[in-house]
Amino acid sequence: MTNKMIFVNLPVKDLPRSMAFFKQLGYTFNPQFCDETAACLVISDTIFAMLLTHDKFQGFMPKGKSLVDASQATEVLIALSCESREEVDSLIASAVAAGGSTYNEPQDHGFMYAHGYQDLDGHIWEVMWMDPAALQG
Template identity: 40%
Template sequence: MFFPNFPIVDIAATREFWTSLGYSFNPDYSAEDVACLVFTDEVAVMLHEPSSFARFLPEGSAPADPRATTIGMFAFDLASREAVDELFERVVAAGGSAARPTEDLGFMYTRSFRDLDGIVWEPFFMDTSAYPGPDAG
């Protein structure tokens, strides 16, 4: 399994946000200060309040503020362009915001968003049969 870990501000608000998008949490890996967001059977995202996240940081380091610094963009695939649009609409209704303009490359369609904590997520749909390859211009 793959468990990326992110700092968040408020577990309750985070749970409400992701639940409204249709996602669930694994109670076996969740507590008062951390929530285990289930993406797939192989990927679960650990969302930590500050005190929980701080326990795992290397000595002398501090967590980044995703509202001020983007250290990564976390992409995940959906079944269709319509699924990408539907999720994006639910994100905005739940308090998230666009991270950058919609990108339509023909073979790939992406609508990036920031969650309540400023983390950038990139749901996309890719038609691999239409992918032109890395050498296409």
């Protein structure tokens, strides 16, 4: 199957604040899927993150499951590729300037360069660049 899309659902404590954070990183939102309880963060043509208020997120969860505070526990690591090492550094700098934080040092493996940030709710976003020549094998 082609043209698959991914929608990552993330609970957020303050939806307008989270939207402002991601806008400062250069992302946009699809207004067709935004209201006072949800916002569709556009990462690429096929990748989206649905930022959901805690109540909205809870409505999608199986009965008996409880919402985990991402600043206290990690359930998922979101990894995104970048076009260059410079784009990795730029995205991390933008995230920190917008109120996010880093939690480790950049990882330079020569053929791959990675770093990560935590958004305002503690969700971990790993961003990395891989040398295209290293992928040809």
